Amino acid sequence: VVEGEQRFMKRFFSLIAIGLLVALLGGSLEVVYADSQAEEYRLKAAFLLNFARFAQWPSSAFAAHETELVVGILGRDPYGDALKQLQGMVVHGRKVRISYMENEPDPSSCQLVFIAGSESPRLAEYLLRFKGYPVLLVSDIPQFGERGGHIELFTRHNKVRFRINLAGLKSSNIILSSKLLHLAELVERK
Amino acid sequence: MVHRRFSGLTSISTKLRVIILTICGLVLLFSTVAATLYTIYSGRQDLRQKVLAMTEIAANQSAAALMFEDAVTAAENLKSLQAAPEVEVALLRLPDNRKLAAYRRAPEVKEVSCPQCANDGIHWLEKQLHSVQTIRVDGNIVGRLVLQVSLEDLHRQTTSFVALSLLMLLAAMAAASALATWMQRSITRPVEELSEGMQHVARTNDYSIRVPRKTEDELGRLTDGFNAMLGQIESQEKELARHREELEMLVEQRTRELKVSMDKVQQLAFFDELTGLANRLLFKERVDLVLGHARQQKDNFAILFLDLDRFKRINDSFGHHIGDMLLKEIARRLLACLRTTDMVSLWTEELLNQCVSRQGGDEFILLLSELKTTGDAARVANRIIKAISQPIQLEGYELVSTTSIGIAVYPDDGTTVDQLLKNADAAMYHAKKEGRNNYQFFRDTMHESSIRRLSVETELRHALEQKQLRVVYQPLIDLAENRVYGAEALVRWSHPRLGNISPVEFIPVAEECDLIGPLTGYMLDQVGRHLARWRDMRLPSIQVSVNVSGARFGQQRLVEMTRRVIRTYGLTPQQLILELTEYTLMTNRQETLEILLHLQREGVGIAIDDFGTGYSSLAYLKSFPIDTLKIDKSFVDEVATDPNDQAIVRAIIALARSLELEVIAEGVETEEQRGFLLNLGCYRFQGYLYGRPMPPKDFEEFLATAKPAL
Numbered sequence: 001v002v003e004g005e006q007r008f009m010k011r012f013f014s015l016i017a018i019g020l021l022v023a024l025l026g027g028s029l030e031v032v033y034a035d036s037q038a039e040e041y042r043l044k045a046a047f048l049l050n051f052a053r054f055a056q057w058p059s060s061a062f063a064a065h066e067t068e069l070v071v072g073i074l075g076r077d078p079y080g081d082a083l084k085q086l087q088g089m090v091v092h093g094r095k096v097r098i099s100y101m102e103n104e105p106d107p108s109s110c111q112l113v114f115i116a117g118s119e120s121p122r123l124a125e126y127l128l129r130f131k132g133y134p135v136l137l138v139s140d141i142p143q144f145g146e147r148g149g150h151i152e153l154f155t156r157h158n159k160v161r162f163r164i165n166l167a168g169l170k171s172s173n174i175i176l177s178s179k180l181l182h183l184a185e186l187v188e189r190k
Numbered sequence: 191m192v193h194r195r196f197s198g199l200t201s202i203s204t205k206l207r208v209i210i211l212t213i214c215g216l217v218l219l220f221s222t223v224a225a226t227l228y229t230i231y232s233g234r235q236d237l238r239q240k241v242l243a244m245t246e247i248a249a250n251q252s253a254a255a256l257m258f259e260d261a262v263t264a265a266e267n268l269k270s271l272q273a274a275p276e277v278e279v280a281l282l283r284l285p286d287n288r289k290l291a292a293y294r295r296a297p298e299v300k301e302v303s304c305p306q307c308a309n310d311g312i313h314w315l316e317k318q319l320h321s322v323q324t325i326r327v328d329g330n331i332v333g334r335l336v337l338q339v340s341l342e343d344l345h346r347q348t349t350s351f352v353a354l355s356l357l358m359l360l361a362a363m364a365a366a367s368a369l370a371t372w373m374q375r376s377i378t379r380p381v382e383e384l385s386e387g388m389q390h391v392a393r394t395n396d397y398s399i400r401v402p403r404k405t406e407d408e409l410g411r412l413t414d415g416f417n418a419m420l421g422q423i424e425s426q427e428k429e430l431a432r433h434r435e436e437l438e439m440l441v442e443q444r445t446r447e448l449k450v451s452m453d454k455v456q457q458l459a460f461f462d463e464l465t466g467l468a469n470r471l472l473f474k475e476r477v478d479l480v481l482g483h484a485r486q487q488k489d490n491f492a493i494l495f496l497d498l499d500r501f502k503r504i505n506d507s508f509g510h511h512i513g514d515m516l517l518k519e520i521a522r523r524l525l526a527c528l529r530t531t532d533m534v535s536l537w538t539e540e541l542l543n544q545c546v547s548r549q550g551g552d553e554f555i556l557l558l559s560e561l562k563t564t565g566d567a568a569r570v571a572n573r574i575i576k577a578i579s580q581p582i583q584l585e586g587y588e589l590v591s592t593t594s595i596g597i598a599v600y601p602d603d604g605t606t607v608d609q610l611l612k613n614a615d616a617a618m619y620h621a622k623k624e625g626r627n628n629y630q631f632f633r634d635t636m637h638e639s640s641i642r643r644l645s646v647e648t649e650l651r652h653a654l655e656q657k658q659l660r661v662v663y664q665p666l667i668d669l670a671e672n673r674v675y676g677a678e679a680l681v682r683w684s685h686p687r688l689g690n691i692s693p694v695e696f697i698p699v700a701e702e703c704d705l706i707g708p709l710t711g712y713m714l715d716q717v718g719r720h721l722a723r724w725r726d727m728r729l730p731s732i733q734v735s736v737n738v739s740g741a742r743f744g745q746q747r748l749v750e751m752t753r754r755v756i757r758t759y760g761l762t763p764q765q766l767i768l769e770l771t772e773y774t775l776m777t778n779r780q781e782t783l784e785i786l787l788h789l790q791r792e793g794v795g796i797a798i799d800d801f802g803t804g805y806s807s808l809a810y811l812k813s814f815p816i817d818t819l820k821i822d823k824s825f826v827d828e829v830a831t832d833p834n835d836q837a838i839v840r841a842i843i844a845l846a847r848s849l850e851l852e853v854i855a856e857g858v859e860t861e862e863q864r865g866f867l868l869n870l871g872c873y874r875f876q877g878y879l880y881g882r883p884m885p886p887k888d889f890e891e892f893l894a895t896a897k898p899a900l
Contacts (some may be wrong), residue, residue, distance in 0.1 A: 043259070046257075047258065050254075050257045050258060053257070053327060053328055054254065090328070090329075091328060092328075159259075159261075161260075162258075177254070179251075179253070179254035180254060182254065182263065183254050183255060183258050183260045183263050
């Protein structure tokens with residue numbers, strides 16, 4: 001009798017332990033997902049700055065503001081607080097300024113533009129508008145590179161990666177460091 | 191301590207080798223240690239530079255990957271470190287320390303934890319090093335690279351270098367050892383040669399060798415110095431050897447001289463220097479020997495004691511030179527006599543020499559052994575007397591000497607050497623007393639006479655002082671003028687104890703012991719005194735003759751004495767006649783002649799006593815200032831019966847006549863003798879026939895009474 005009682009007690013505690021474990025794990029998974037959204041854009045914000053660091057603009061690009069590197073945001077800002085982190089950082093001796101742009105942006109007022117996913121429908125218009133200007137175009141809109149954008153951000157295996165369209169860059173007169181190229185996928189010519 | 195131990199090492203070569211090896215070893219050790227340390231240091235420096243460079247490159251490459259958190263690319267980048275096999279691990283960390291990428295050379299390689307490796311730079315661990323670099327882009331930290339590099343290679347490299355260095359060290363030490371051997375040989379070889387040279391010299395004392403000089407350095411100079419020293423020593427040695435030789439020669443010469451001297455000393459000790467005969471010492475030894483022999487064999491032997499007659503006179507008159515030559519000749523003759531004696535025929539010349547001995551002066555002793563009868567001794571004595579009496583020619587002089595011999599025979603005349611010698615001496619004196627030129631065997635009574643002779647000698651001195659001597663006068667008669675023309679003064683000695691002593695006995699004694707001078711002086715004085723007295727008594731003036739001995743004659747004092755007496759007593763010089771014997775006249779002729787000439791100038795008469803007994807050359811006679819010849823008594827004795835004596839007397843008278851000399855016969859005792867002498871032409875006489883010698887008082891009377899009644 002005693003033996004059976006003991007076996008029962010053991011199983012009981014095991015069940016309680018497993019239940020507790022499942023409850024804990026379920027909670028954490030949800031947090032992870034929410035965090036990963038913010039984390040993704042925190043990374044992408046860092047990427048934006050990093051791209052600026054590996055890019056070399058022609059001097060004409062800074063005609064308006066000699067001392068600033070203006071990062072323009074087109075569309076609804078997906079970054080949350082992450083962009084604020086970039087504000088005031090120094091790249092190539094220039095202070096980074098975040099600029100939220102209008103629907104009709106001035107291509108000569110900034111050096112780097114992030115086109116948010118919200119602008120996917122008007123992408124062609126924007127691409128045309130910035131064509132020939134020394135402005136680095138970055139977006140996480142799928143097929144951005146193939147459609148004529150410069151750097152397309154994408155996620156693979158839960159990691160943020162990017163694709164570079166060398167042909168598109170050529171007309172903008174911006175030179176990207178080979179180190180950056182080394183890390184990127186290249187958009188193949190059609 | 192070290193120094194001592196070092197200096198305790200046996201040889202220079204060992205010391206040199208130790209020095210060279212020690213120096214080489216130290217140098218090599220230091221250089222090896224330095225090279226090793228430098229190698230380790232530079233190896234680490236190289237590695238450090240290399241690792242820093244790799245870190246820089248990898249960091250640079252990885253910056254973009256870090257910025258974009260591209261783990262794949264980062265890993266790929268790190269993979270390029272495969273090219274450097276020493277890199278074990280490479281780690282890329284993001285700024286929040288998350289690990290972006292890692293590289294491991296092999297799966298089993300572990301990352302070593304390094305708490306102190308937070309800072310940038312190289313951190314050396316035991317077997318690894320960590321290179322840490324913070325990666326920045328535009329002043330912002332994008333991540334950190336850590337490289338873990340294995341030090342195995344470096345350690346292996348160092349180890350093999352040390353091993354190689356040790357090998358090289360050993361090889362170098364071996365080479366140094368060989369070099370040291372060669373070097374020490376080049377240095378010590380000359381030293382060893384020097385040392386061997388020195389030892390050789392020390393061993394053999396051969397200073398003629400030289401050590402060959404091989405080097406020009408200090409050792410060469412040392413060798414030169416050594417050789418120079420050897421040269422000097424050699425020359426000194428030679429000099430020394432020369433001196434030694436000279437010295438040895440000198441010593442040898444001295445030894446020879448010494449031997450000669452010793453021989454001479456022996457000769458002097460045992461032999462008479464003048465004649466080469468044995469001296470008294472050796473002779474006595476010889477006699478002792480013969481005595482011992484004779485005692486055993488009941489043999490007889492004889493000792494002959496010789497004394498040359500009147501040798502003293504010869505010596506005084508002719509000088510010692512002639513005397514010595516005479517003695518030598520006598521010795522020669524004695525030896526010759528013995529040599530021809532059959533009983534000594536067995537003797538060697540040396541032994542013969544020892545059997546004739548000179549006793550000093552003119553005495554000789556002979557030993558005649560193995561006598562058969564005493565007649566043998568007499569025969570030898572005769573032969574000796576005859577041989578010695580042969581005239582001797584010496585430097586133009588013809589000398590005649592005679593000898594008196596005393597013979598003592600063993601065992602009758604003595605059983606000891608001294609006794610025999612004493613008795614032979616006594617016998618010799620007896621022979622002298624017997625008129626010389628003869629030999630006498632010892633008789634017991636002779637001792638008395640020789641004792642007497644000794645007492646005569648001592649008493650004679652007193653006699654002169656105490657005036658025991660008296661003068662007696664024997665008249666001299668001239669038959670042609672029939673008068674007493676003079677007298678011969680004769681001496682008489684009445685001793686209070688010994689009684690009357692004959693002049694025959696004491697005159698020779700006086701001669702021998704230098705008393706003849708005072709005696710003559712005394713006589714002259716007495717005669718002068720008596721003549722003065724007789725003159726004062728107005729007695730007839732007469733001449734008085736005084737005997738002058740040869741021994742005294744050689745002295746100028748005779749002339750002075752004569753002069754003084756004549757002056758003192760106021761005599762006419764013609765009253766004095768000095769009588770000297772033929773012997774005196776002929777010995778020491780020149781001096782005698784001068785004295786006689788002096789006396790003649792004074793006016794004193796000169797008479798030759800005992801004329802005919804000597805062997806004087808008549809040819810010389812005329813050169814002397816002589817007035818009278820006195821014919822010896824021995825011729826007068828037999829003149830009546832012996833025709834020989836008559837012939838001699840006739841010859842003497844003829845000689846006197848031809849030389850215009852007076853002649854007087856002595857010892858005339860009988861009428862017969864007087865008759866013969868008158869017939870032969872001699873008119874002057876002296877003798878008992880006319881008067882015995884008488885005291886002055888008696889003679890005064892005789893003179894006063896015995897007038898021309900003859």
